[in-house]
Amino acid sequence: MAKFSLKFKQEVAEKYLEDELSLKSVVRMYDISPCTVRKWAYAYRVHGIDILTGKKGRYSAAFKLTVVKEVVDDCFSVRETAVKHGIPAF
Numbered sequence: 001m002a003k004f005s006l007k008f009k010q011e012v013a014e015k016y017l018e019d020e021l022s023l024k025s026v027v028r029m030y031d032i033s034p035c036t037v038r039k040w041a042y043a044y045r046v047h048g049i050d051i052l053t054g055k056k057g058r059y060s061a062a063f064k065l066t067v068v069k070e071v072v073d074d075c076f077s078v079r080e081t082a083v084k085h086g087i088p089a090f
Contacts, residue, residue: 004032009052012037023052039079041082047086 008030016026016037027034043051046063070081082088 006049006052009040010044013041013042013052016041019043039066039082039083042079043083043086046083053088 010027012030012032015021015029016023021029021035023034026037031038040052067081067085067087070076070084072080076084
């Protein structure tokens with residue numbers, strides 16, 4: 001898996017969020033997957049630049065249970081729930 005710099009992630013997210021280029025154009029321009037572009041852009045829009053650092057944290061059992069319940073009971077996607085809470089979607 002390739003590692004991307006924070007600056008690169010921000011640049012890609014901002015380029016996509018500017019709405020001047022289509023997703024397909026941004027993907028071609030930076031040679032990365034559409035899923036990655038959407039994930040970075042959505043996370044950046046909701047949480048700002050800090051979320052793109054990729055740093056992992058430690059979470060309590062109660063927090064983990066809350067997140068899993070949101071996915072299962074409320075029919076949220078894993079990605080939606082991860083972005084909402086500012087955590088990686090693994």
